[in-house]
Amino acid sequence: MSSEKYEPLTIETLAARLGSVDAICKVVGDDTSKWKIDEVGDGNLNLVYTVSSESGNIIIKQALPYVRLVGDSWPLPLSRSFFEHEVLVRQAKRDPGSVPVIYYFDKEQAIIAMEMLLPHIILRKKLIAGEYINGLAQRLGEFCARNAFRGSDLSLQTADKKSDTAMFQGNLALMAITENLVFTEPYFEAEMNHHTEGLDPIVKILRSDVKMKSEAQKMLMKFTSNTETLCHGDLHSGSVMCTDNETKVIDPEFGFYGPMGFDIGMLISNYLMAYFSQPGHRDSEKLSEYQNWILKVIEETFETFQQEFKKLWNFERTGILFPSSMFEDQGDSSDFALNEMLEYIWQDAVAVCGIEMHRRVLSLAHNADFEEINDTKKRSQLEARNLMMGRELILNNKSIKNASELTSLAKKFNSENYL
Amino acid sequence: MSSEKYEPLTIETLAARLGSVDAICKVVGDDTSKWKIDEVGDGNLNLVYTVSSESGNIIIKQALPYVRLVGDSWPLPLSRSFFEHEVLVRQAKRDPGSVPVIYYFDKEQAIIAMEMLLPHIILRKKLIAGEYINGLAQRLGEFCARNAFRGSDLSLQTADKKSDTAMFQGNLALMAITENLVFTEPYFEAEMNHHTEGLDPIVKILRSDVKMKSEAQKMLMKFTSNTETLCHGDLHSGSVMCTDNETKVIDPEFGFYGPMGFDIGMLISNYLMAYFSQPGHRDSEKLSEYQNWILKVIEETFETFQQEFKKLWNFERTGILFPSSMFEDQGDSSDFALNEMLEYIWQDAVAVCGIEMHRRVLSLAHNADFEEINDTKKRSQLEARNLMMGRELILNNKSIKNASELTSLAKKFNSENYL
Numbered sequence: 001m002s003s004e005k006y007e008p009l010t011i012e013t014l015a016a017r018l019g020s021v022d023a024i025c026k027v028v029g030d031d032t033s034k035w036k037i038d039e040v041g042d043g044n045l046n047l048v049y050t051v052s053s054e055s056g057n058i059i060i061k062q063a064l065p066y067v068r069l070v071g072d073s074w075p076l077p078l079s080r081s082f083f084e085h086e087v088l089v090r091q092a093k094r095d096p097g098s099v100p101v102i103y104y105f106d107k108e109q110a111i112i113a114m115e116m117l118l119p120h121i122i123l124r125k126k127l128i129a130g131e132y133i134n135g136l137a138q139r140l141g142e143f144c145a146r147n148a149f150r151g152s153d154l155s156l157q158t159a160d161k162k163s164d165t166a167m168f169q170g171n172l173a174l175m176a177i178t179e180n181l182v183f184t185e186p187y188f189e190a191e192m193n194h195h196t197e198g199l200d201p202i203v204k205i206l207r208s209d210v211k212m213k214s215e216a217q218k219m220l221m222k223f224t225s226n227t228e229t230l231c232h233g234d235l236h237s238g239s240v241m242c243t244d245n246e247t248k249v250i251d252p253e254f255g256f257y258g259p260m261g262f263d264i265g266m267l268i269s270n271y272l273m274a275y276f277s278q279p280g281h282r283d284s285e286k287l288s289e290y291q292n293w294i295l296k297v298i299e300e301t302f303e304t305f306q307q308e309f310k311k312l313w314n315f316e317r318t319g320i321l322f323p324s325s326m327f328e329d330q331g332d333s334s335d336f337a338l339n340e341m342l343e344y345i346w347q348d349a350v351a352v353c354g355i356e357m358h359r360r361v362l363s364l365a366h367n368a369d370f371e372e373i374n375d376t377k378k379r380s381q382l383e384a385r386n387l388m389m390g391r392e393l394i395l396n397n398k399s400i401k402n403a404s405e406l407t408s409l410a411k412k413f414n415s416e417n418y419l
Numbered sequence: 420m421s422s423e424k425y426e427p428l429t430i431e432t433l434a435a436r437l438g439s440v441d442a443i444c445k446v447v448g449d450d451t452s453k454w455k456i457d458e459v460g461d462g463n464l465n466l467v468y469t470v471s472s473e474s475g476n477i478i479i480k481q482a483l484p485y486v487r488l489v490g491d492s493w494p495l496p497l498s499r500s501f502f503e504h505e506v507l508v509r510q511a512k513r514d515p516g517s518v519p520v521i522y523y524f525d526k527e528q529a530i531i532a533m534e535m536l537l538p539h540i541i542l543r544k545k546l547i548a549g550e551y552i553n554g555l556a557q558r559l560g561e562f563c564a565r566n567a568f569r570g571s572d573l574s575l576q577t578a579d580k581k582s583d584t585a586m587f588q589g590n591l592a593l594m595a596i597t598e599n600l601v602f603t604e605p606y607f608e609a610e611m612n613h614h615t616e617g618l619d620p621i622v623k624i625l626r627s628d629v630k631m632k633s634e635a636q637k638m639l640m641k642f643t644s645n646t647e648t649l650c651h652g653d654l655h656s657g658s659v660m661c662t663d664n665e666t667k668v669i670d671p672e673f674g675f676y677g678p679m680g681f682d683i684g685m686l687i688s689n690y691l692m693a694y695f696s697q698p699g700h701r702d703s704e705k706l707s708e709y710q711n712w713i714l715k716v717i718e719e720t721f722e723t724f725q726q727e728f729k730k731l732w733n734f735e736r737t738g739i740l741f742p743s744s745m746f747e748d749q750g751d752s753s754d755f756a757l758n759e760m761l762e763y764i765w766q767d768a769v770a771v772c773g774i775e776m777h778r779r780v781l782s783l784a785h786n787a788d789f790e791e792i793n794d795t796k797k798r799s800q801l802e803a804r805n806l807m808m809g810r811e812l813i814l815n816n817k818s819i820k821n822a823s824e825l826t827s828l829a830k831k832f833n834s835e836n837y838l
Contacts, residue, residue, distance in 0.1 A: 158598065179577065210746070213745050217745065321640055332627070
């Protein structure tokens with residue numbers, strides 16, 4: 001198939017086009033008349049099909065040459081499928097079991113065939129529904145730490161890291177989306193922006209805060225320049241799938257070399273938005289218990305991140321940075337350097353967290369957590385808390401010392417009424 | 420010539436091999452019997468020839484497949500010549516007149532033919548000889564600011580910047596030299612290290628300073644990850660050529676995407692080493708006058724850098740960072756962000772400065788400023804001041820506010836006696 005010109009799959013053509021691919025038939029059988037094919041894509045960018053048969057199930061993900069959410073007026077290169085595949089391969093190696101198994105990749109057709117996660121559902125949906133997931137914090141804390149560390153010059157041979165960094169500079173169209181939608185457009189009247197009625201006074205506070213806007217742009221400079229490690233690039237709760245006891249990460253087409261704190265910062269941000277939006281989804285009886293669980297997940301996620309990062313620092317520091325020749329081999333501990341590194345990662349994570357809290361309410365792609373609250377007055381009140389805390393995080397990313405200070409702040413903002 | 424296999428030039432073969440290159444004959448004529456050819460390379464890496472005739476003069480620089488200083492036991496790729504040429508093209512565009520005119524480039528043979536700077540001599544030699552250069556600070560302050568700004572996401576279109584960043588990741592062998600010799604080897608007993616007799620107590624202070632070593636490695640992480648702009652990469656006083664009134668920059672084969680403060684930090688470091696080494700080169704009558712001039716050059720260089728960077732920020736901010744849509748277009752000044760950026764660049768420069776002061780005394784490639792002091796007791800005393808100030812700069816790069824604080828510190832260390 002790969003020698004043919006790119007053509008989007010349809011429910012009607014999928015079986016004919018993929019029925020001869022061995023790797024796919026191994027999962028769902030070669031009798032395509034038994035294939036049950038559905039289109040399930042609910043993301044912003046791609047086509048996603050499920051193929052099910054008595055033999056098994058598979059996901060077929062295909063990039064479109066434009067942004068699905070907007071249409072063909074916004075072209076987007078198919079190469080993002082290549083980068084997604086490259087990231088998945090690395091994540092599977094750096095944190096085995098964390099991502100779906102890849103069965104097949106066709107670069108020309110921008111198709112990835114992968115494990116169907118069953119009965120997993122999107123984490124965001126579970127958070128909106130008030131469901132608990134065992135081991136969530138542990139799993140994603142490890143995921144972030146392992147990928148941050150093992151994709152960096154702390155671990156990789158520097159020649160390998162540099163050639164990989166060079167390759168991922170090619171994912172520029174996806175990086176440009178983040179550069180614009182996340183870091184910049186929330187802070188001026190950009191064409192595609194929209195926000196809930198009633199939020200204008202809060203938006204005005206943010207857009208007139210020169211110091212905060214400067215901090216946001218300093219973080220953009222880090223996004224576009226600090227090629228510290230291979231990031232997932234879009235690790236929100238829509239890129240995580242869970243059962244009650246298992247958690248997997250999907251959709252890394254925004255993969256890029258960036259700050260080690262980027263992924264965990266975006267993840268924590270999406271937990272905080274889940275937290276602030278809860279009063280729109282359930283009554284007070286279960287509300288505080290579930291909100292407290294979310295805050296506990298945040299704290300445990302970063303705690304796990306730290307523990308895992310420390311372990312890797314002590315046992316896998318094989319790159320050019322902080323070599324043992326300069327520390328342990330001379331009888332010196334490198335703990336001071338390690339703790340400074342963790343502090344640095346945390347600061348970047350806090351800044352990213354605050355910025356993501358803004359863009360999901362003010363820029364193009366909003367979160368279901370808030371969007372599904374139909375009462376716009378209620379929604380705007382909750383979004384206001386979220387926006388104001390985001391501002392606090394951006395402004396004070398260097399003085400909020402740890403995750404427990406962050407969750408205390410969340411409780412404070414959760415009790416404020418701005419509108 | 421470019422289709423032939425790489426072959427080093429010799430005085431005997433140069434005319435036969437280059438006599439048919441139009442671009443070269445335009446400068447020195449096509450009668451090769453009139454060419455006067457000399458080998459003049461005194462750097463650590465390459466072959467350098469001068470070709471002179473009645474018509475004119477030209478420099479022929481050719482990379483060797485190994486490090487000239489060490490020999491063929493240390494291979495080094497010829498591609499550095501390609502990267503040098505690429506940097507020279509960009510520097511000539513970003514700061515016209517700052518670098519020699521390029522007449523001819525042969526990638527396969529790793530040959531660059533360029534303007535012979537006459538009667539320019541290497542800045543380091545002038546500093547050792549106690550000579551004054553008019554306009555030095557102005558020229559190099561502008562050079563550093565223009566290249567830092569115009570090579571960054573503050574100025575470039577981000578797609579162009581990303582593809583250029585990707586390309587320069589290929590200059591990894593040269594980056595590896597800096598990563599090892601500059602940032603790491605000074606701080607442990609590396610094989611190629613050597614230092615002046617008597618310095619052991621000072622070396623011990625440095626190598627047992629865990630906090631300082633951590634700071635040095637944090638700067639290494641920035642060197643290897645913060646692709647903020649295209650740096651010269653080796654901007655010491657041996658990479659600058661001057662007459663009494665004109666200054667040009669040469670030898671950017673270490674070019675890489677790195678921190679905006681890198682080049683100016685290395686430059687200031689080499690001024691400081693010139694400063695500390697002066698008592699080994701002249702008597703007290705002229706000594707303090709010349710030392711004060713060097714400190715004035717440092718202050719004026721950074722003052723010029725700031726002024727030029729501010730001008731570019733206000734009139735050429737065409738990149739994705741700190742867009743006017745977020746500041747000026749909303750009636751907000753971006754001066755706060757600009758000043759924070761300058762502060763950030765200065766902090767990186769101070770840290771790089773301190774590290775370079777260490778490596779030039781402890782690692783492989785020492786400076787003539789100290790090396791030409793034959794009295795090793797005297798030399799070690801001066802080097803000790805330099806090493807101890809380097810430590811102060813690395814440790815306190817965030818609290819030394821400006822160039823005048825830095826030059827005050829230099830005066831203080833210049834009056835200490837450590838050995």
